[in-house]
Amino acid sequence: MTSTRKLDLTFLGVAVLWLAIVAWLFIVTPENRDGGFGWTQPLIAQGWMAWTLPTALFFHFIAGLLLLFSWLGLRFPETPRRGILGIDTTRGDRLFMTLLGSAFINLIWLGFGIGPQPWALLACLVYAATVFRWV
Numbered sequence: 201m202t203s204t205r206k207l208d209l210t211f212l213g214v215a216v217l218w219l220a221i222v223a224w225l226f227i228v229t230p231e232n233r234d235g236g237f238g239w240t241q242p243l244i245a246q247g248w249m250a251w252t253l254p255t256a257l258f259f260h261f262i263a264g265l266l267l268l269f270s271w272l273g274l275r276f277p278e279t280p281r282r283g284i285l286g287i288d289t290t291r292g293d294r295l296f297m298t299l300l301g302s303a304f305i306n307l308i309w310l311g312f313g314i315g316p317q318p319w320a321l322l323a324c325l326v327y328a329a330t331v332f333r334w335v
Contacts, residue, residue, distance in 0.1 A: 207275060241253075
């Protein structure tokens with residue numbers, strides 16, 4: 201078995217585990233008072249931190265991105281490219297800029313009360329596409 205195939209199988213196993221954790225998060229989410237899905241209910245009753253499903257999914261998504269970009273970096277190495285900022289960037293650099301910029305977009309969105317928060321996600325996706333295309 202080639203080392204590339206071993207790498208792919210290893211990351212496939214990690215991806216299956218990652219998806220199993222997502223399924224587990226949905227299973228352990230408590231019901232709300234009406235018997236529906238408790239999106240904002242704490243996952244751990246009386247826990248030291250109010251981990252809700254959206255919070256857990258957010259950090260889980262970031263971990264998934266890091267895993268994906270690790271696999272891409274090992275499987276398809278790239279050379280840095282120079283974009284509109286005039287600095288050499290790699291995929292990981294652009295991911296970092298995207299995550300940091302998205303945090304600021306969401307904070308500004310909340311601070312100025314621009315609109316419903318899910319619309320900030322659309323702004324973040326446009327920003328991410330811009331960064332990965334031209335930076």
